[in-house]
Amino acid sequence: MIVLDAFDWGERRAFVRELHRPGPASALAIDSVLAILSAMGVEDVELVDAEPEGDLMEHRWSVYNDRLHYDFKYELRQKSSRPATDYLAVALATSGIEDQKALAQARLALHELFSNVLEHGIPRRADSAVRLQLTFNRDSLEGTLRDGCESFNPLLASPLPVRERLKLRARRGYGTEIARRLLDGIEYRELEDGNEIRYWKYFGEWAKR
Amino acid sequence: MSINSDSSALVVHASGRRADGCLLLAARGNIDTEGAPILSEVLDQHRFAGDTRIVLDLSAVGFMSSCGVGTLVAAVADFRDVGGEIYLRGANASLQSVFEALDLTEFFAVDAVFL
Numbered sequence: 001m002i003v004l005d006a007f008d009w010g011e012r013r014a015f016v017r018e019l020h021r022p023g024p025a026s027a028l029a030i031d032s033v034l035a036i037l038s039a040m041g042v043e044d045v046e047l048v049d050a051e052p053e054g055d056l057m058e059h060r061w062s063v064y065n066d067r068l069h070y071d072f073k074y075e076l077r078q079k080s081s082r083p084a085t086d087y088l089a090v091a092l093a094t095s096g097i098e099d100q101k102a103l104a105q106a107r108l109a110l111h112e113l114f115s116n117v118l119e120h121g122i123p124r125r126a127d128s129a130v131r132l133q134l135t136f137n138r139d140s141l142e143g144t145l146r147d148g149c150e151s152f153n154p155l156l157a158s159p160l161p162v163r164e165r166l167k168l169r170a171r172r173g174y175g176t177e178i179a180r181r182l183l184d185g186i187e188y189r190e191l192e193d194g195n196e197i198r199y200w201k202y203f204g205e206w207a208k209r
Numbered sequence: 210m211s212i213n214s215d216s217s218a219l220v221v222h223a224s225g226r227r228a229d230g231c232l233l234l235a236a237r238g239n240i241d242t243e244g245a246p247i248l249s250e251v252l253d254q255h256r257f258a259g260d261t262r263i264v265l266d267l268s269a270v271g272f273m274s275s276c277g278v279g280t281l282v283a284a285v286a287d288f289r290d291v292g293g294e295i296y297l298r299g300a301n302a303s304l305q306s307v308f309e310a311l312d313l314t315e316f317f318a319v320d321a322v323f324l
Contacts, residue, residue: 081274104302
């Protein structure tokens with residue numbers, strides 16, 4: 001069930017509340033709402049989840065300009081990365097992208113980046129959070145991972161080559177390498193109050209194999 | 210959007226023994242930060258008990274993180290130290306892409322019986 005939650009006439013932006021999980025029925029409902037709003041001249045529609053579940057602090061998804069956006073914020077004091085894994089799985093599965101191999105690669109790469117922050121990030125404040133944003137285009141995924149941790153560029157960490165790690169029987173330290181190899185692009189930027197990683201990945205014929 | 214979790218705690222159980230003596234282990238769930246220690250413990254138990262040739266069925270494993278990869282790498286090395294081996298079977302496309310990304314396809318032994 002989709003209900004109009006709020007509407008900003010000045011910005012021509014609608015906030016729509018979704019009351020059950022995404023699926024064919026809700027996709028149809030969303031299409032209907034979008035068609036109505038489009039006829040009203042609304043260009044941006046944001047769907048806001050009624051009640052975040054589990055350990056998630058906040059999550060929302062939106063559709064505008066033919067792009068699907070997911071935004072997920074998670075408290076750093078939560079040490080389990082499983083909610084992030086689950087969120088990613090759902091976000092990717094409902095993205096409409098058909099390239100399953102590339103989706104699986106994106107899921108793993110983002111999981112690794114996210115887990116890295118949870119496991120090694122030093123929060124600047126007690127309520128510091130990590131925020132993952134995903135934007136799906138027809139043939140690509142792009143987004144950012146921002147955290148409120150002390151400055152740390154994971155891309156500068158010079159991991160041992162995988163072959164060396166195998167010799168050492170290393171149990172850890174493969175994560176950043178996985179993200180590097182499975183994503184098409186990844187960049188780091190230091191923020192005033194934390195860190196930002198920008199990433200992108202192509203699907204279909206442009207996908208990295 | 211509701212979160213419909215596809216994750217599950219890792220369960221590893223012995224599902225039989227092949228004629229050549231290899232113990233068959235079936236894993237189900239995610240081999241991530243929480244699942245990897247479980248897999249490590251089960252493999253250690255069998256190695257200590259003298260079962261040094263294992264076929265590990267991954268067909269019901271939906272997701273493996275870098276932590277799972279590291280655990281598997283260490284376990285394979287431990288088994289080879291005692292003349293044993295862990296043969297992988299049933300890795301889906303997602304797991305295969307992890308192994309390929311890390312150039313691990315040659316490191317891991319694949320159970321050839323079911324190829």
